[in-house]
Amino acid sequence: MNPAEVLERARRERYRAEENEALQRRGDLRQMKRLLRYLRPRRKAVILAILLSTLIAVLTPLPMVLIKEAIDVYIMPGNYGGLALMAGLLLLSAGMIFFLKKTSHYMIAKIGQHTMRDLREEVFSHIQSQPLRFFDRNPVGRLITRVTSDVNVLNELFAQGVVGIFQQVFSLIVILGVLFYFNWQLTLLILPVIPLIALASWNFRNNVFVSYRLTRVRLSRLNTFMQENITGMRTVQANTREDPQFRLFDELNRAHRDAHIKTVFQYALFFPIVEVATTLGLAIVVWQGGRMFLAPETAAMGAVTVGQLALFVQALERFFQPVKDLSEKYNIVQSAIAASERLFVLLDTKPTIIDPENPVHPGQSRGRIEFRDVWFAYNPGEWVLKGVSFTVEEGQTAAIVGPTGSGKTTLMALLCRFYDIQKGQILVDGVDVREMRQADLREKIAIVMQDVFLFHGTVAGNVRLGRESITDERIREVCERTGFDNVVRRLPSGYESGVKERGATLSTGEKQLLSFARALAFDPHILILDEATSNIDTESEQQVQRAVATLCAGRTSLVIAHRLSTIQRAHKILVIHHGHLVEEGTHQELLRRGGLYRRLYDLQYREQAAG
Amino acid sequence: MRTLSSLLPYVRRHAWAIVFGILFVFLANSLALTVPIIIGQTVNLIEEGRIHPDNLFHLAFLAVCVAGVAACFRFLMRRVIIDISREVEYEFRNDFFRKLQSLDPSFFDARNTGDLMSRATNDTDALRMLMGPGVMYTANTIFSLPIALTAMLWLDWRLTLVCMAPMLVLTPLVRYFGTRTHRMSRLQQDSFGELTTTVQENLAGIRVVKAYRQEDFELRKFLERNDDYIDKSLELARLQAMFFPSIRLLVGFGFTVLLLYGGHRIIQGHLEVGTLLSFLLLFGMIVWPLIAAGWVINLIQRGIASLERINAILESVPSVTEPEDGAAVVVEAGPPSIELRSLTFQYEGTLWPQLKDIDLHAPPGKTVGIVGPVGAGKSTLVNLLSRFYPVPRGMIFFGGKDINDWPLSELRRRISFVFQETFLFSDTIGWNIRFGSADNTPQDLVEEAAEIAQVHSDIGDLPRNYSTVLGERGVNLSGGQRQRVAIARALMRQADILVLDDTLSAVDTHTEEAILGELRRIMERKTTFLISHRLSTVATADEILVLDEGRIIQRGTHNELNAQPGWYSEMYSRQLSERAIEDYDEEGFAEDPAT
Known part of the structure; x- marks a missing residue:
């Protein structure tokens, strides 16, 4: 093995260590507590936003319930007046949900943006209050990143993270409650599908999280390499190192591609699994529900109506949406925690040159x-x-x-x-x-x-x-x-x-x-x-x-x-x-x-x- | 279209995979759409009591099987198509990088790194979106819409027409939101850029800010920008807050119509309740392709814009190229003699020549010193020896051959170049020193080179010696240390010609003398070009050229030049006295507060 190959091997080792380190790093949840403190000045808006989200979650199953009622109570007996009323209500509920969602989405964005404005102001004035020694040590580029991009990452957490997660989970519970209310026997029968989904999502979340981190590490390495080669192109050309440098680039590029392809695999697997699970639920509904309908006495699990079947079929479609979203939100939360760690380190740096507690006021003399x-x-x-x-x-x-x-x-x-x-x-x-x-x-x-x-x-x-x-x-x-x-x-x-x-x-x-x-x-x-x-x-x-x-x-x-x-x-x-x-x-x-x-x-x- | 045609070679390379990917899209969609029909028809049978409870299981099982097979195809579809897009992204990046390597310094002088990086990252990403999700969702929409519509029309064409009417607005709606969102986010990005500039200006001018107590004023200025950014972001948020709820509202319309007219048809006896259920399910499945249609159009537009930006680079032509019959040219082994015949050179886009009528003969082993004021053309002169800029024919000869006839790599292999601005990669020091020399060069040579460059003991003090990683997260060397590493790197190359372009400026005089003492031994065997601001550095050169405004104003040995009045002797005596002040005796002063 020639010395160059030894160096190559050492480099790969170094990369692997870097990747492992990135994969093992987990956000410290204590940061979240400190972050939440920034919401305090907007306590009322936050409570209102949560109330709105709760209301939305409660209203989510309403259209399905209305369709069920329409089928059972009006369509099957042939009652036109009632049907029109139901259609009217359906339209009304759609309008209400539209209005509530529009309002709450905007409100949450506003809370997030205003929180960011305060945080950004705090970071900026904190940096300004630092002595020159601080600026000698911290490159301008890094400080700019703190004030701008890092604060922006946190915004995503507020805008779609916290409240979004709450609403998703809550609507899941409400839908389940409605199903129980109308037909608890049938609900119990489809429940076994849920652990299946949960398991798949858990697995998906973990794997995607890992490959997400991996792609980030590899992308930033690829970009650094490209950036260095652009600035140092004359050095590369003077040393006729174009080919070896290209081989290194190709290797990094390939590694980045492979990390992504792993992620693609996870996505390709997860979505079809959720689809199959949904169909499994549907199949159980028509199979067991059909039995209840056709022979309530033999099914021994109570009666079922056509409208209820329609309700279950629709609910199953909506059921798994939150699960998919939740898995993706995990990444947002993680990168926000990483950004907040960097910000808090900065905010905790106390200025070393400070005014005395009891300052002396200089007298009238003019500058000795x-x-x-x-x-x-x-x-x-x-x-x-x-x-x-x-x-x-x-x-x-x-x-x-x-x-x-x-x-x-x-x-x-x-x-x-x-x-x-x-x-x-x-x-x-x-x-x-x-x-x-x-x-x-x-x-x-x-x-x-x-x-x-x-x-x-x-x-x-x-x-x-x-x-x-x-x-x-x-x-x-x-x-x-x-x-x-x-x-x-x-x-x-x-x-x-x-x-x-x-x-x-x-x-x-x-x-x-x-x-x-x-x-x-x-x-x-x-x-x-x-x-x-x-x-x-x-x-x-x-x-x-x-x-x-x-x-x-x-x-x-x-x-x-x-x-x-x-x-x-x-x-x-x-x-x-x-x-x-x-x-x-x-x-x-x-x-x-x-x-x-x-x-x-x-x-x-x-x-x-x-x- | 002309832009898109540049994608052809990449598409052709993956032609079969693309064909299969699209086939999978078709299969997955047609199978998935049968599930609602099976479910609906089963409910019909149940409702009319035309099926025995024991047979229900078979139908349910059939639905699951169909869904299972559809899921397999969906898995394959994503794997194949999205993988291709990553593959194409990878190929584009490689081609982009390769292209950059072939371009000469004047290309890089004219562009900033940030712009090139943004093309390599953001634009390749937009291109990837076009090739992956763009293709996949387009195929999805193209297949699933007709299939679902056919199924719905077959089930009940009247109901289909009525409930699809509100959905016609969906695609233009998404388009509208997409365009406005794009425009708004551009405004938001601009505002963000201004915010960044404000912060950057404040940090760059922090001394003035502090000295003139401008902290509050600066904060107010910052807050103004901060508020503007928040305003723009909120406008965007208002738009986005409307987007998905609007789609839901439209779907809500569809459902209402479906319920009202479908209920009417059932009461009239023209429709079965299970078929209504099929409609409810199919309707949900048709919404997404319609949304995707609007989204995909925006995605394609952005992808094409990015492709144009990438092509602008891929189509640039280097101004320094290999000679046409490069491979055929035979160059002699051994150190070539160098000759400049009234070399005149002008940078592209400038008004005056940078070099005028430079004549020089440098046989192997000669050391040429080049001095002169800033901007005299010293660096330009040596950069031309490596053909970093296009050299007019008939002006520079290596071994009697015009350098334009030398194969570029052969020419540069003969030259060890140390630039004015040291560039080191964020890799290990050992790797940086080896950069440019053969792979199997033994480690002792690395250490020997470092020894000559007076940096070996500095490296010994580092945590991991030659394996210490430089750069962002690693160790940072001082300017002088970096220059010495660069010298070690050049020495490793064992080339016939050595060019040192003011490479000892950050090294103190004593270290410089030590380095030069070692170098002189090596320089005897090489042709050396030595640029320096310190005249003591070039004093031992065989010939010294004094350049001013691109012309040679004085030439000769140190003794000759020092003996005649002129720039050289004036500068030399000045530097001598500066040296004397530097060494000014300062006895009797404390060097430590304790004393």
Whole structure:
């Protein structure tokens, strides 16, 4: 056996283990209890829906009973008036059932949809309340699935699961009761057919459940494989692996087909069995019922009428419908439980950054920043900031300088309390950021990131975001002050022009200006600015420089600076390297010192100074 | 019709099975429909007292037997027809996959994976529905309706005509609901798409949301979409809540007419009560085929639309093809020399050429370094060597032959390619490294390759070493580790030509030096193309090309290029000082909070 075959064998083993695991997994019914709690706010609607379903179940045998009465009481004796009455009643009952069903189906759908709306809202706000660390760890795609598809699966459970099952079982009981009432002897005779059906359904349910899971596992494997091969097609082609990859695909495709064919077998077997069982019931009815009718004295089991025979024949047809439905609903319940497990795990993840119980309300001062021996690591042991201490007095501008990966951006995220530090203190206006409400802290701060994120909407909407107190006047004013109005003037519908996420309509420099306008509109005490490095044409470059000056004026500013002009204007330069604050001072002081700043200056800024 | 004709080869392959399947449908239906007649006639005999109680058993037994045989045929019918549909689905998927494999990167550049996946899954599924349930229920309706109607007409034609009248509305009713449901669910799907986009936007911009305290505003925005989706869903639910009850109502009409007119006929003495019973049963059996007729029409429409979408892919023509007399072309064994003669190349649908007048001669064993700013055409140049894009004739020669004359697989077999973006499959690491080399390559070679790529000890740290599964549910490697696995994979191929397209970008400088040190030994025996942003990587190359905007602006050895003013020497001194800052001495700073 060559090594490739060993790998093949190992792969098959792995698949088999995966399949077995999927087959053995059963939903935990405790999840159901927790799910039912979501129905509580709609208690009245649920009770009404159950009442309606009960009523429907009670009315289900009515048409058959009416036909029976019509045959026995009116047709056989030849009573026209009564027959018309029965036909009228039959029509009436059909109309009633139509109305009740229509109403209850819609009502149940409404309960399900509204429950989903609440659950979806809860999941969404829960995700939003999570700290950034949570988003670093959970890929966006997975979170989207939780909010959208997983919640939808649950809807099916509410819409057709719970109430549907109840109605089916109840109507089965009512039909049986009616049969007993009219002829208990004949009912007893057909009862033995029921265990037969029950056994077949039980078997069917189990087998279909198994093959259903199997098809799901195999389909998702097939899809993953196809998806990978599409994204990695160049790798496949470069390695001339088309044929072996096709063989693997064929194998997965075949396995998926075979799992389905097994399911087909189950269905092909089950439906005919139910049909035969129904006919068996019919045969018993005409055989034994006929005996009772022809010779009531010898049958020794009481009399029977033609109408009753008609009733039994019709009832048997309706009898097995619920059985078929019930078996199929089992799958819905199972996948809903799996989805709810995933949702509850998410909902049980408590946010790690929370507001203090007794928050300190920051006073009137305007944005003094102090870092005291701050240590921070994203992952335990991998320190990103190592004992950083500095202060920025209110109204001052501090430029942060250092090579890529030195911890500059982290520093800014910590000031906003996007992450909690492991050691030390960060104080804003003399208060530890952990002792304030996050909203109060962030109220003081506006942050402008290098990678500008635009929301789907208009230019004005992207300046204002959700703060309605920012008037159109104000938007125009801040755009003028940042020089963004020149850009707006060129846009087809001015401030109402549409922009998209990662907006393609605006250049990088223009987007930067927009984000400056946004920050200015919010008029923060503290400004955090991550200056864009490149991809800005010279024209907007100068605009950006002017805008930065406007922005920083009169407020505490912390700027990750790439532009010499910004650095030279700063009251203080902080040089960060490998998580340490290595130098601190003004431009001239640091140049004289001849340390890291001097080197950086020689390398990166001298050209700018010359140019 | 032209669309449907593309199904012919698949249908032909299963022609006999389809014929038998349809035969089974016919048999099952004709037998099943006799049961109500037997039951009804028996009741007639009972009612008139024309039968001895002991003979009843025979008739009852007959009914069960007939039903039993019908059930057997029904079992066979489902097995045969539905199995064929799964078989065809399987064949279509295989053909689809095969087709994708034959298409070149420009095809994939122009389409997103989601769209192709949706064709491979949703559309093949719609096609399967057309071939399976579509065929089965059509046959069912076609056979059972005439049979049941004939039986009913034979029993009492007046009653048949009267009670069937309301049923004529059934098929159009189902059609109407089907079309509207389809339209409504499209609207619902669109609304769902918008909901998803809103969530996606919120999550992508979460930093801005948090920094500007937009949580409440975002929630309101989300709730608006959420409500819209609920509204659309409820509209759909309203429609669906009407559907089955409406059918029941219609059937209720039928029953009323049956009772009224049938009762009248019995009282008049024209009809026996058992026959009325047969009617009640047959009537129930006729309803489903009528519903199915409406449903099947929608199903076929959707199936055809999907078939069109699949065919759009199956009929695409690859722009890179095998040479016509490919098999006849004899290529020499051994490393070919490579020659580019004023290579000019332009991507389809673009305005400017990506490469202009590139000349190069690379005899076996030569190492060519390619550097230059982003977008200069470096990757395009090496991608053309593997013919990932159509190469104009007379521009690239391997061993003196135009590469368009080389059999594609033979050409690619000669090249080990490591791409800028590493792609690994969610399989074991061992399998990923072996990807592209012969099946019987011994394990030591795998480990040797990993050793050279400096990833062997990383793999040793993983829970199951070379048997560790990568990906979604398995272990995730860092960017640098992934690149090194990809290098190991390329080394395993033992090809004559090695292409490294900026493959060490995520590897730190020290590891890079270790890898290059090992590689240089191997590179002596191969023709190597080395693209890098770090000039130190290409410094030892025999010839370095500096590309800018598709042209060679400088060429020569490292020493030559560094000696002359220009892009190369400027970039080199810059990178040297960056390196110096990286290694900046930081003595006297604490590395741990405890100190």
